[in-house]
Amino acid sequence: MKKFSVIFLLYSILLGFLVGITAGAYLILVNFLINLVWKTVPNVFNISTIYYPLIICGLGGILIGLLQRKNGNYPRMMVEVIGEYKQTGKIKYTNEIRKNFFHAIPVLTLGASVGPEAALSGILGGLVNWVGDRLRLTLERREELVNMGIGAILSTVFYAPFAGIGKAFDEPTRDFRIKGRKIFVYAVTILSGVVGFYLINHVLPHESSFGIHFRRSINWTWQGFA
Numbered sequence: 001m002k003k004f005s006v007i008f009l010l011y012s013i014l015l016g017f018l019v020g021i022t023a024g025a026y027l028i029l030v031n032f033l034i035n036l037v038w039k040t041v042p043n044v045f046n047i048s049t050i051y052y053p054l055i056i057c058g059l060g061g062i063l064i065g066l067l068q069r070k071n072g073n074y075p076r077m078m079v080e081v082i083g084e085y086k087q088t089g090k091i092k093y094t095n096e097i098r099k100n101f102f103h104a105i106p107v108l109t110l111g112a113s114v115g116p117e118a119a120l121s122g123i124l125g126g127l128v129n130w131v132g133d134r135l136r137l138t139l140e141r142r143e144e145l146v147n148m149g150i151g152a153i154l155s156t157v158f159y160a161p162f163a164g165i166g167k168a169f170d171e172p173t174r175d176f177r178i179k180g181r182k183i184f185v186y187a188v189t190i191l192s193g194v195v196g197f198y199l200i201n202h203v204l205p206h207e208s209s210f211g212i213h214f215r216r217s218i219n220w221t222w223q224g225f226a
Helices: 002-044 052-071 078-088 096-109 117-134 139-158 161-169 176-203
Strands: none
Touching: 002 052, 002 096, 002 117, 002 139, 002 176, 052 096, 078 117, 096 117, 117 139, 139 176
16 A cells, blocks of 8 residues: 555656646747747848738638637637536546647737636646546546646646645545645645746746746835835
8 A cells, every 4th residue: 555655656746747847848839939920030031010910910810710610619718627627527638638739829829818828727637637547546546646637737837836735625534644645745746847847948948928027126115015
């Protein structure tokens, strides 16, 4: 039993690391394509017309419309993905990961005013379920592993570790020893996800298009808190 628990912990660490690596690589790819379309191409071809954004967004809208007409309303919103998980205990991945990925890329690249977290939740959620289904675990352990993977996704996407650890407190158990073990495994899984995310960003550094950026020197005054 103890050996199985160690193996399960290692599975959790690897799954969290995989989530972090995938999320980081996805955001780097999106950032690269955004810079390519909106900075590199206009600079290389000396495009200065004010109609460039109108042309790109127009063509992007047509492309996205054709894709949605063929495959449906993708990428799925985070509320849909989390809602499906709460209802069914899993997130579909057969053909879903591919659709979410290839629909999200043009949406994010060609000027849509949306964030990457919706597509990431569908892509990573499906990936977590795919991994869970292929590990030789009991049904209870498989569901627990997927649950921790969802926590790692929330933490990595929103840079908020407690968003994932907090899921352990939602478990309907009064045994504090069990809850304590779950919180520990959650924390380790989430930490490995954050490490994977920052590792891929360190290996492939880039200026992130997503997030809040502050000036290095900020003059704080008491009036700002009023």
